[in-house]
Amino acid sequence: MEAILRNTYLTFQYYPYILERISLPHFGVRSNFLIINALKLWRKERSVIKKIILFVFLILSATGCQNRPEAEPAPKPLEDFYQADWDKMDRIEIRNGATGELKTFKEKELLRKWIDEARSIKITPDPSQEKRKGFRYSANLYEGDQLKFAFTDSQIGNVYILPSEQLHNQLKSLFES
Secondary structure, X not given: OHHHHHHHHHHHHHHHHHHXXXXXXXXXXXXXXXXXXXXXXXXXXXXXXXXXXXXXXXXXXXXXOEOOOOOOOOOEXXXXXXXXXXXXXXXXXXXXXXXXXXXXXXXXXXXXXXXXHHOOOEEOEOOOOOOOOOOOEEEEEEEOOEXXXXXXXXXXXXXXXXXXXXXXXXXXXXXXX
């Protein structure tokens, strides 16, 4: 029993120095703060039992403060991003992001068909929401001369979205028609 305690004591005696030299990128800032304070207490405490209790507290607090990944947002149809009446749209402008070329479509039958297909496409918001630049295609939908809804194949309003081949193909097919 004495040998076990002696080995445990030696392990706990040098553990803070080992922890200081290990970076813990998977722990959050809060847990790093707890670890630093626990290390300060560790050096002050002399009792083996207190060190064991402190060690257990340190491990439990560090595992409780881990950054957990957020759940990926559920996909929703394009029409959920614009709640007004889609049937009032009478003009669509599509811009090719690679060339900058802009095409305007005003034919009622073409617009109705395209809108009916496009509004049911499932869009998934990107969990990261980090700023980015560029797009392959963008669309501006107008009611009269007033812009009502605008989006790209990478962003809708201020929400970045995961790439959707279905949306890209829908924009591309209208642009090339």
